[in-house]
Amino acid sequence: xxxxxxxxxxxxxxxxxxxxxxxxxxxxxxxxxxxxxxxxxxxxxxxxxxxxxxxxxxxxxxxxxxxxxxxxxxxxxxxxxxxxxxxxxxxxxxxxxxxxxxxxxxxxxxxxxxxxxxxxxxxxxxxxxxxxxxxxxxxxxxxxxxxxxxxxxxxxxxxxxxxxxxxxxxxxxxxxxxxxxxxxxxxxxxxxxxxxxxxxxxxxxxxxxxxxxxxxxxxxxxxxxxxxxxxxxxxxxxxxxxxxxxxxxxxxxxxxxxxxxxxxxxxxxxxxxxxxxxxxxxxxxxxxxxxxxxxxxxxxxxxxxxxxxxxxxxxxxxxxxxxxxxxxxxxxxxxxxxxxxxxxxxxxxxxxxxxxxxxxxxxxxxxxxxxxx
Amino acid sequence: xxxxxxxxxxxxxxxxxxxxxxxxxxxxxxxxxxxxxxxxxxxxxxxxxxxxxxxxxxxxxxxxxxxxxxxxxxxxxxxxxxxxxxxxxxxxxxxxxxxxxxxxxxxxxxxxxxxxxxxxxxxxxxxxxxxxxxxxxxxxxxxxxxxxxxxxxxxxxxxxxxxxxxxxxxxxxxxxxxxxxxxxxxxxxxxxxxxxxxxxxxxxxxxxxxxxxxxxxxxxxxxxxxxxxxxxxxxxxxxxxxxxxxxxxxxxxxxxxxxxxxxxxxxxxxxxxxxxxxxxxxxxxxxxxxxxxxxxxxxxxxxxxxxxxxxxxxxxxxxxxxxxxxxxxxxxxxxxxxxxxxxxxxxxxxxxxxxxxxxxxxxxxxxxxxxxx
Numbered sequence: 001x002x003x004x005x006x007x008x009x010x011x012x013x014x015x016x017x018x019x020x021x022x023x024x025x026x027x028x029x030x031x032x033x034x035x036x037x038x039x040x041x042x043x044x045x046x047x048x049x050x051x052x053x054x055x056x057x058x059x060x061x062x063x064x065x066x067x068x069x070x071x072x073x074x075x076x077x078x079x080x081x082x083x084x085x086x087x088x089x090x091x092x093x094x095x096x097x098x099x100x101x102x103x104x105x106x107x108x109x110x111x112x113x114x115x116x117x118x119x120x121x122x123x124x125x126x127x128x129x130x131x132x133x134x135x136x137x138x139x140x141x142x143x144x145x146x147x148x149x150x151x152x153x154x155x156x157x158x159x160x161x162x163x164x165x166x167x168x169x170x171x172x173x174x175x176x177x178x179x180x181x182x183x184x185x186x187x188x189x190x191x192x193x194x195x196x197x198x199x200x201x202x203x204x205x206x207x208x209x210x211x212x213x214x215x216x217x218x219x220x221x222x223x224x225x226x227x228x229x230x231x232x233x234x235x236x237x238x239x240x241x242x243x244x245x246x247x248x249x250x251x252x253x254x255x256x257x258x259x260x261x262x263x264x265x266x267x268x269x270x271x272x273x274x275x276x277x278x279x280x281x282x283x284x285x286x287x288x289x290x291x292x293x294x295x296x297x298x299x300x301x302x303x304x305x306x307x308x309x310x311x312x313x314x315x316x317x318x319x320x321x322x323x324x325x326x327x328x329x330x331x332x333x334x335x336x337x338x339x340x341x342x343x344x345x346x347x348x349x350x351x352x353x354x355x356x357x358x359x360x361x362x363x364x365x366x367x368x369x370x371x372x373x
Numbered sequence: 374x375x376x377x378x379x380x381x382x383x384x385x386x387x388x389x390x391x392x393x394x395x396x397x398x399x400x401x402x403x404x405x406x407x408x409x410x411x412x413x414x415x416x417x418x419x420x421x422x423x424x425x426x427x428x429x430x431x432x433x434x435x436x437x438x439x440x441x442x443x444x445x446x447x448x449x450x451x452x453x454x455x456x457x458x459x460x461x462x463x464x465x466x467x468x469x470x471x472x473x474x475x476x477x478x479x480x481x482x483x484x485x486x487x488x489x490x491x492x493x494x495x496x497x498x499x500x501x502x503x504x505x506x507x508x509x510x511x512x513x514x515x516x517x518x519x520x521x522x523x524x525x526x527x528x529x530x531x532x533x534x535x536x537x538x539x540x541x542x543x544x545x546x547x548x549x550x551x552x553x554x555x556x557x558x559x560x561x562x563x564x565x566x567x568x569x570x571x572x573x574x575x576x577x578x579x580x581x582x583x584x585x586x587x588x589x590x591x592x593x594x595x596x597x598x599x600x601x602x603x604x605x606x607x608x609x610x611x612x613x614x615x616x617x618x619x620x621x622x623x624x625x626x627x628x629x630x631x632x633x634x635x636x637x638x639x640x641x642x643x644x645x646x647x648x649x650x651x652x653x654x655x656x657x658x659x660x661x662x663x664x665x666x667x668x669x670x671x672x673x674x675x676x677x678x679x680x681x682x683x684x685x686x687x688x689x690x691x692x693x694x695x696x697x698x699x700x701x702x703x704x705x706x707x708x709x710x711x712x713x714x715x716x717x718x719x720x721x722x723x724x725x726x727x728x729x730x731x732x733x734x735x736x737x738x739x740x741x742x743x744x745x746x
Contacts, residue, residue, distance in 0.1 A: 001692075013393075020390050020413055023692065023708025023721065039415050040393055042407060278702065293700035319396065327666035329651065335396025348396065 002027055003286065004062030004085075006049045008035025010336040010346060011068035011266050011282075016040045018274065018282035029058045036336045037068075052079045059085040066244065066289050070097050070264050071144060088243040088289040089264040096240070097264050101142045101174040110239050112232055113258050115251075116177040126160040126175055133177040139163045141170040148210020153178070179258055181251035185222065186215075186269035189233040190245045190284040193291040197237060198284065200277060200297045202229050205249070205269050211344060212268045214364070215306040217276055217299060218357045225255055232259060245270070245285035268308070268346075273297075275332045275351045276304030301353040307364040309348040309371060311341035321371040330354055331367045347373050375400055376659065377435030377458075379422045381408025383709040383719060384441035384639050384655075389413045391647065391655035402431045409709040410441075425452045432458040439617060439662050443470050443637050444517060461616040461662040462637040469613070470637050474515045474547040483612050485605055486631050488624075489550040499533040499548055506550040512536045514543040521583020526551070552631055554624035558595065559588075559642035562606040563618045563657040566664040570610060571657060573650060573670045575602050578622070578642050584717065585641045587737070588679040590649055590672060591730045598628055605632060618643070618658035641681070641719075646670075648705045648724045649677030674726040680737040682721040682744060684714035694744040703727055704740045720746050 001024045005012040008030030016026045016037055027043040028035060038044030043061075047054035049072050059065050059080045065087040074094035080087045097103055107114050118129050120139065130137045135157075141150035150170055152163040167173055184207065188200040202222035206214040222229070233248055236259075247267025249260045270281035279287075279295025287294050311317075317338055325333045335348040350367045354360035374397045378385040381403030389399045389410055400416040401408060411417030416434075420427035422445050432438050432453045438460040447467035453460045470476055477490050491502050493512065503510045508530075514523030523543055525536040540546055557580065561573040575595035579587040595602070606621055609632075620640025622633045643654035652660075652668025660667050684690075690711055698706045708721040723740045727733035 016413075017390070017393050020386075021705075021707045022695070023710040025412065025710075034415060039398065040389075040413055042412050042415065042417060044415060287699065292696055295699070296702050322395070323665055326660065326668070329669050332394075334394045337396040337398070 001025065001290070002061065002063045003289075004029065004059055004065040005037060005068055006055075006058075006065065006072055007068035008032075008037040008044065009068055010036050010338075012037035013040060013336055014271070014274070014280075014334075015066075015068070015266065015282045015286060018280045019286045022286075024286070027058070027062050029054070034339065036338055039337050050076055052076055055079060056083065059083060059087070064088070064289055066285070068265055070094060071146075074098060086289075093240060093242060093264050097262055098144075099142050099172075100140055100145065100261070101172070103262060104174075104176075106240075107236070107259055107262075110235055112235060113256070114260075115179050115258050118175050120164075120173040120175050123160050123164040126154060126164060127157055129175045130154065130157070130160070136178045138176045138178055139167055140174050140176060141167055142172040142174050144170065151210070179251045179253070179260075181253045181258075183252045184249065184260075185229075185252045185257075186247060186249045186267065187229055187233055188245055188247050188267055188270040188273070188281045189237050190281070190288045190294050190297065191237040191242055192288040192294060193243055195238070196294050197234055198294040198297040199230050199233050200270060200273060200281065201299050202226055203269055203272070209344070211308070211310065211346075213308055213310075214361070215269050215272055216357070216361065217272055217301075217304040219299060219302045225252065225257060228255075228257055232257065236262065244288045245281050271334070271349050272304040272306040272351045274334075275353060276301050302355050303357040303360045304351055304353050305357075305360040305364045306349055306351045307368045308346055309335075309350065309368060309373065311343055311345040311347050311373070314342050315340070317341040317347065317373050319371070319373045324370045325350065325367045328363065328367060331363060333367070333371070335373070341373055374398065374437070374663070375435045376662075377402065377432055377438040378410060378441055379428075379438065379445055380441035381405075381410040381417065382441055383409050385410035386413060386709055387644070387647070387653075387707070388439075388441070388639065388655045388659060391653045392659045395659075397659070400431070400435050402427070407712065409711055412710050423449055425449055428452060429456065432456060432460070437461070437662055439658070441638055443467060444519075447471060459662075466613060466615060466637050470635055471517075472515050472545075473513055473518065473634070474545070476635060477547075477549075479613075480609070480632055480635075483608060485608060486629070487633075488552045488631050491548050493537075493546040493548050496533050496537045499527060499537060500530055502548045503527065503530070503533070509551045511549045511551055512540055513547050513549060514540055515545040515547050517543065524583070552624045552626070552633075554626045554631075556625045557622065557633075558602075558625045558630075559620060559622045559640065560602055560606055561618055561620050561640055561643040561646070561654045562610050563654070563661045563667050563670065564610040564615055565661040565667060566616055568611070569667050570607055571667040571670040572603050572606050573643060573646060573654065574672050575599055576642055576645070582717070584681070584683065584719075586681055586683075587734070588642050588645055589730070589734070590645055590674075590677040592672060592675045598625065598630060601628075601630055605630065609635065617661045618654050644707070644722050645677040645679040645724050647707075648726060649674050675728050676730040676733045677724055677726050678730075678733040678737045679722055679724045680741045681719055682708075682723065682741060682746065684716055684718040684720050684746070687715050688713070690714040690720065690746050692744070692746045697743045698723065698740045701736065701740060704736060706740075706744070708746070714746055
């Protein structure tokens, strides 16, 4: 079975790591040689996934295609769909996700709870929306925004101009009512072609400068909202006829849940599933697209905490501090094999399992501080 | 860290699978392109490890070298030792293991229990040995024997001639007293450069036509001999100043233990450690040679059963039956990615964890029967 992945970053890498025992042949299309995923296979193609010729040639060699990056132009994906190679997720899903307005509108139509939002064509639209929804409001680029990029918090009318002028260069805009929340939460859901659905536990995600920093799974932590989250997740993947693993980011306020964003791929909030659950999100993604029976998504640990290892400088990656982490029996280190480190770049992560939640969090942070790269 | 492995078979493959999360760069020297391990890295070199020039060039690109095959001529290994690249195990260990007579003599000198044995230079030597030790005796090639190849059971004097004539073409010979045993057992032991030692549980190994077929770990199964086995394993690796993981095959008769053979590498009897123990033998091998703290070798399951998937025909490998195994939540399938299947060739394995031992064995066999390749 030849599985092609568009993108060669850490997500593709972990898909290979988690599924190589099945003997699949992974083919990676990456913009650069020796990508994190490309290092784990003989079949790395260097090329641009927005070049149709390249996409066609690459997919011609594969039995099935998936992707680790939702920013691949959905129109380009159609050229694969026109060929004989299956691709999951397909162009319809990507089109939906790539435009945040269209994404939220679709969710709203499905009856999924989301915050108030409108498309924005002028500065006046922002002011009008804020009059109804109160300041602050969040102005967003409809496309290509991630890790907080393309978002602008508008606290008062005079700021509307600034925000509008700054973001309009990025393309179409939308405005959202500011969501007050107790916690940001997430889940991952897997669905195969047969329609079998398996949902991972609800986790808390803690962002730091708009980048996911800490993910906390704790047994019973979200017991009161678990059913509601499962219902939301099932509704979304069933109605979209989604195949693969999807990450769902949500806001939690009391017991109220608002869906913030969908990621049509494995997700940073689910890295803990490698050591925390019976079957990782990466394996279930591959099982989903191959229409294999899905693996058990239940937690096998009482608490799992995942912390990202972000670059702290710019330059060639040099790893030190591994020994200290390895002597800690319940901490699992993942290094993505990136040759260059950059401030804020995701270079690896650590998952800690512990019967005591606070100790798991402390250990994760201590381990994080020990590693330098 | 660039880790070179001489050999690209399933053992090297599982080393990569189990350690890729640390971001190491694995370099594979394989006699054929697209070897099982070579498929999991960008750095596969096709070449002959008995060609000194090739060995030197390969090792020059690596920080450290290890091997998955003890049949690499120990004299060739010396050319790596003369360079700046460390290699574990080294030529001394390989020399010891490559000659079964020398291996047993060394063990005997260390006070490790082994069966009676002598070197054989003539047919008369066999008869003389059998007079003292009684028929049957086992005539063995001192070098290059594995999976029963190079062994000849001599049940009576007239057979001595046949055995001698057959095996002498393979080189030097030795004779061993036949060992009656209740069970064949094995363990794996890891030792790093600091001298830290961790020993895996004792398992039963069940051979079929001299090839390891079933490996059974069951909590408490060998509680009565555990200390003795640990003592033997520690003695061996400490006295040989061994660095890496070693497989130790033994015979068990009542409570008497006789060491049969050492494998200076990860071993088929330890494949179950991937899902059965906290740290797999593959990861601990790498930790050992890098002089990292060793991981916990304890079992995390009550029972683990490993069954080999051997080829049943000759030709191109085609896998069917995966779906059935994947729907069985406690069976873990490993396919080695070999392009060609052959009768008796190790193509993969399945590990089953279950609270009930007999059910684990039954499930393993059922799963084995479902897969075709």
